[in-house]
Amino acid sequence: MIDLELTNEQRLLEQTVSDWTAREIAPHIHEDDRAHRFDRERVLGGMARLGLLGISVPQEYGGAGMDYICLGLASEALEYADTSLRVIMSVHAGLNCLTLLAWGNDGQKQRYLVPQARGEKIAAYGLTEPGAGSDARAIQMTGVKKGDRYVLSGEKSWISLADVADNFLVIAWTDLEKKKQRDPGGLSAFIVERTFRGFSSGPMKEKWGILAGNTGFFKLDDVEVPEENVLGRPGEGFKIAMFALDQGRFTVAAGATGLIRACRDASVKYAKERHTFGVEIGQHQLVKEMIAQMESDYQASRLLWLRAGWLKNEGRRNTRETGLAKWFATVASERAAADAVQIHGANGYSDEYPVGRFYRNCKGAVIYEGTREIHKLMQADYLLGYRSDRPTRCELPPYRG
Numbered sequence: 001m002i003d004l005e006l007t008n009e010q011r012l013l014e015q016t017v018s019d020w021t022a023r024e025i026a027p028h029i030h031e032d033d034r035a036h037r038f039d040r041e042r043v044l045g046g047m048a049r050l051g052l053l054g055i056s057v058p059q060e061y062g063g064a065g066m067d068y069i070c071l072g073l074a075s076e077a078l079e080y081a082d083t084s085l086r087v088i089m090s091v092h093a094g095l096n097c098l099t100l101l102a103w104g105n106d107g108q109k110q111r112y113l114v115p116q117a118r119g120e121k122i123a124a125y126g127l128t129e130p131g132a133g134s135d136a137r138a139i140q141m142t143g144v145k146k147g148d149r150y151v152l153s154g155e156k157s158w159i160s161l162a163d164v165a166d167n168f169l170v171i172a173w174t175d176l177e178k179k180k181q182r183d184p185g186g187l188s189a190f191i192v193e194r195t196f197r198g199f200s201s202g203p204m205k206e207k208w209g210i211l212a213g214n215t216g217f218f219k220l221d222d223v224e225v226p227e228e229n230v231l232g233r234p235g236e237g238f239k240i241a242m243f244a245l246d247q248g249r250f251t252v253a254a255g256a257t258g259l260i261r262a263c264r265d266a267s268v269k270y271a272k273e274r275h276t277f278g279v280e281i282g283q284h285q286l287v288k289e290m291i292a293q294m295e296s297d298y299q300a301s302r303l304l305w306l307r308a309g310w311l312k313n314e315g316r317r318n319t320r321e322t323g324l325a326k327w328f329a330t331v332a333s334e335r336a337a338a339d340a341v342q343i344h345g346a347n348g349y350s351d352e353y354p355v356g357r358f359y360r361n362c363k364g365a366v367i368y369e370g371t372r373e374i375h376k377l378m379q380a381d382y383l384l385g386y387r388s389d390r391p392t393r394c395e396l397p398p399y400r401g
Helices: 010-034 040-047 067-082 083-101 106-118 176-180 238-275 285-314 320-347 354-366 370-384
Strands: 123-126 142-146 149-160 167-173 188-194 200-201 215-226
Touching: 010 040, 010 067, 010 149, 010 354, 040 083, 040 167, 067 083, 067 238, 083 106, 083 123, 083 149, 083 167, 083 238, 106 215, 123 149, 123 320, 142 176, 149 167, 167 176, 167 238, 167 354, 188 215, 188 238, 238 285, 238 320, 238 354, 285 320, 320 354
Parallel strands: 123 167
Antiparallel strands: 142 149, 149 215, 167 188, 200 215
8 A cells, every 4th residue: 555654764865855846946046046157066976975866776786776756756856946957867766877777787786786876976868859749760870880990970969968978778679670660679878988989979059948058969980889888788779668667757846736735836836926916916806726736736746756656666657557657746846937927917927936947947848758648648558448558578666575
């Protein structure tokens, strides 16, 4: 039976992250956002010192050994401060580290997962390309086997931490005949290091939101990757990519819940300070309606991601539940941010208040890691019997305590 009461460890983690962001991030986030500045030492250094970069990685692999609920709580608290912080949890801790934990062999875990969990190395995820987003089969990056190496060529785009990460989980076609047939059995997963010859990256400068975070592209120009850096088996790349998205979507759902809470708190504060027609605007019924919707969406979103986290702790498949949590929470966060701007009126349209930043930041999560439309189709297909989740060769290990 799921217990909705947080443990002492979970409460302490939640409070610790909230205190750190209030002390170290909040005083600087407005200027960092305006300057499109990613402060690596303040952000990554602080998260590493708190053990967040390996939060749900077992201690034997250099992590903090906390459960998956803690991963969600940290994601929610980080996005309460700014979405850019939660994005790090999504790509480093979720998409990359948890995938290495499940699919990596012991050598790969020792070489890559351990330093990543300790925060000594930063990790990212490379699936999206200029012509491939929701349609993963449309990617063009290839990996050609030559002796004991694969030669990778192609470009990935919209990559969080592209200019920052040391290691990348990269999906590429290794069976060119299957590529022609769009058979996902021809995709493989690789661990690629920034230091490999032929690797280059750059920032995306026209981004609309999450401006305090690093987003960019990377190119592989005949990059030689050792055969031992194949994650899983050749041909398992699509399964690994989808597995990784399950972990990333969990952090996105929890993070969007934090953004709803930030919109709610900012709106309540402003509604009690601003006066129109002789009263606090919080006295106006339509303002109350928007604030009440934020509270409803916050509570529902939190319950959805907590259920997914509980299933993870139990070692049970949660693709369906995590997808629902991601879809609901991100759409609700977009609604909350729009209403928060509306409650602030003209001030909401100004950069002097945080709700404009919330509005810019929330939109990304409605698009990445499965658009809202993709998730709608998935949920309908589950109900109609068109979709079911088959076991994979490797599963996320349950929380052992």
